[in-house]
Every structure is written in structure tokens, then in C-alpha cells.
Amino acid sequence: MTSINPLIAGVELGGTKCIAVTARGREIVSRAQWPTGDDPAATLGTLAGWLADAHRAEPFAALGIASFGPLCLDPASADYGFIINTPKPGWSGTNVLGLLAGDLGVPAAIDTDVAGAALAEGRWGASVGCPVHVYLTIGTGIGGGIVVDGKPLHGTFHPEMGHVRVRRAPDDAFAGVCPIHGDCLEGLAAGPAIAARAGRSAESLASDDPVWALVAGEVGDLMASLILTLAPHRIVIGGGVGQGQAELLPLVHEAAAGLLGGYLPGHSLEALRRVIVHPGLGGDAGVCGALALALALLGD
Ligand code: ADP
Ligand code: ZN
Numbered sequence: 001m002t003s004i005n006p007l008i009a010g011v012e013l014g015g016t017k018c019i020a021v022t023a024r025g026r027e028i029v030s031r032a033q034w035p036t037g038d039d040p041a042a043t044l045g046t047l048a049g050w051l052a053d054a055h056r057a058e059p060f061a062a063l064g065i066a067s068f069g070p071l072c073l074d075p076a077s078a079d080y081g082f083i084i085n086t087p088k089p090g091w092s093g094t095n096v097l098g099l100l101a102g103d104l105g106v107p108a109a110i111d112t113d114v115a116g117a118a119l120a121e122g123r124w125g126a127s128v129g130c131p132v133h134v135y136l137t138i139g140t141g142i143g144g145g146i147v148v149d150g151k152p153l154h155g156t157f158h159p160e161m162g163h164v165r166v167r168r169a170p171d172d173a174f175a176g177v178c179p180i181h182g183d184c185l186e187g188l189a190a191g192p193a194i195a196a197r198a199g200r201s202a203e204s205l206a207s208d209d210p211v212w213a214l215v216a217g218e219v220g221d222l223m224a225s226l227i228l229t230l231a232p233h234r235i236v237i238g239g240g241v242g243q244g245q246a247e248l249l250p251l252v253h254e255a256a257a258g259l260l261g262g263y264l265p266g267h268s269l270e271a272l273r274r275v276i277v278h279p280g281l282g283g284d285a286g287v288c289g290a291l292a293l294a295l296a297l298l299g300d
Pocket of ligand 2: 162163178179180181182184185186187
């Protein structure tokens with residue numbers, strides 16, 4: 001058994017910045033932040049040094065790591081906790097778990113940033129009380145985490161739902177920008193794709209720009225597929241694009257409702273407005289995700 005409200009540690013490892021914290025529950029005790037450099041050994045060495053100092057000052061009971069990916073999350077694999085095959089230069093094959101937790105001697109858990117965010121939303125945010133829920137970020141990329149009964153879903157791999165293909169508007173000829181798939185959802189509807197479509201940044205587009213109807217249709221297509229596949233109680237949409245445009249979510253609700261066509265009971269347009277929502281934790285979801293991973297290790 002662990003003591004009530006033990007000190008825990010969390011690392012949010014993002015593509016551009018990384019944050020380390022110690023906390024009790026989600027109450028941050030200490031915090032530090034650095035840019036994520038091109039040399040993983042240097043970046044992770046800095047983080048590991050901070051964690052070691054913090055642990056010496058006051059030992060923490062567990063470490064949670066919420067990282068960009070893709071990650072190997074098969075505990076039976078020799079590559080468990082490694083980043084694999086990322087487009088981020090220099091980072092493919094990095095042993096994130098080993099470099100951050102190897103010398104600490106405390107239990108450590110690693111998962112994707114979006115699985116962590118999903119766990120955190122389930123524990124403290126918009127998905128409290130939901131047995132099956134999803135967190136989707138629409139930002140520089142599109143990615144999602146699925147939580148079932150309090151645990152992130154992993155099959156042979158973690159979900160990579162940003163790369164599904166969605167049905168396009170018939171007159172939309174944009175080729176898409178995903179380097180692997182072209183016009184997968186990420187290639188059509190993430191921030192850089194929107195910028196490529198419009199010729200200017202996503203945040204500079206007017207709310208009535210015709211691009212938003214296309215993006216909402218494509219994201220709505222994923223919503224309908226997730227609902228038909230997982231029947232989730234909640235889908236949280238975050239990220240710079242997902243949260244940056246107040247008009248986007250209502251358009252996504254309408255697109256999803258149209259695609260579902262009234263087939264499922266309890267999924268009217270009005271009901272979908274309660275199922276597909278913005279995060280409850282706002283910008284804290286990443287760090288809270290790392291803390292939720294640490295708490296899960298302690299059986300809390
Ligand atoms: P990341 O995905 O890198 O973690 P964000 O979730 O902040 O970061 O997403 C960054 C993307 O979101 C960029 O492509 C940016 O153009 C886009 N973005 C940021 N703010 C807005 C906004 N208000 N409206 C639409 N797009 C936005
Ligand atoms: Zn893709």
C-alpha cells in the first residue's frame with residue numbers, strides 16, 4: 001500500500017517542449033520545462049538529471065511519462081518504451097523509458113501523450129464517470145487515445161486514429177500532406193494540412209472560411225466511425241485546431257449526426273453535443289496525463 005496522496009512525478013515529452021513535474025494528485029509541487037532538442041540523449045539527460053535531483057530532495061513513489069510517438073508499448077518487447085519511426089529528426093529508436101527512469105529505482109509507466117490526456121480527462125476532466133472514452137487532438141498532427149474501464153487501449157499497437165482515411169467531399173481535390181498516406185485524416189485536417197489548403201495558417205482563417213466545412217466533415221467521419229466501432233460515452237476533442245475555432249465543434253456534431261443518419265438510438269444531434277466535447281482540463285491535459293499514468297501505477 002502507498003501512503004495517502006504520495007509525491008509522484010510526471011514527464012510530458014512533446015515534439016517541441018518537454019515538462020517535468022512532481023505533484024500530489026494533480027497538485028503540482030515543482031515544475032521545469034525545456035525545448036525538445038534534436039539530440040534525444042541531451043534532452044532526456046537534462047530531464048533525468050532534474051528527476052534525480054527531485055527524487056533526492058524528496059523521494060517520489062512513481063513516474064508517469066506521456067510522450068509523443070509512435071511508441072513501442074508491448075512490455076514483452078525489447079523495445080518497450082522506445083520511440084519508433086518518428087518523423088522527428090534524430091528521435092527514432094530512442095529508449096525514452098530507459099533514459100528517463102532507468103536509474104531512478106521507482107515504478108515507471110509510459111504511454112502516448114493522447115492516452116495520458118484521455119486518462120486525465122477520465123480522472124479529472126470531461127470524461128469523468130465514462131467507462132469508454134476517447135481523447136482526440138487536432139493540432140500539428142491528429143492522434144487519439146482510447147480508455148476502456150480506466151485503462152488505455154493497446155492492441156498490437158497503440159491507436160493511430162489520425163491516419164484513418166475518411167470520405168472526402170466529392171469536389172475536394174486537395175492531395176493531402178501526410179508523407180505516408182497523402183489524404184488520410186491527418187493529411188487533410190491537421191493544422192499544417194489546413195494551412196496548405198488555405199495558403200495561410202489555420203489560426204488566421206475566418207470562422208466562415210469554406211475550409212472549416214471540409215474539416216468538420218472529415219473529423220465528423222472519424223466521429224461516426226469511432227461511435228459505430230467503440231460506442232464511447234465521451235469523445236473529447238482538443239489541440240490547437242480542435243479548440244481554437246469555436247465554430248468547428250458544432251459543425252462536427254452536425255456532420256457526425258448526418259453520417260449516422262439516425263441509425264443509433266441515443267445519438268441524435270442533441271445527444272452528440274453531449275458526447276463530443278472540448279477538454280475539461282484545457283492546456284493541462286498533457287502534464288495531468290503523465291500524473292494519471294503515475295497514479296495508475298500505484299493502483300490509485
Ligand atoms: P501540437 O499539436 O504541436 O502539440 P497544438 O495542439 O497547439 O500543438 O497545435 C498546433 C496547430 O494548431 C498549428 O498547426 C496551428 O496552426 C494550429 N492552431 C493553433 N491555434 C489555432 C486556432 N486558434 N485556430 C486554428 N488552428 C490553430
Ligand atoms: Zn497518414
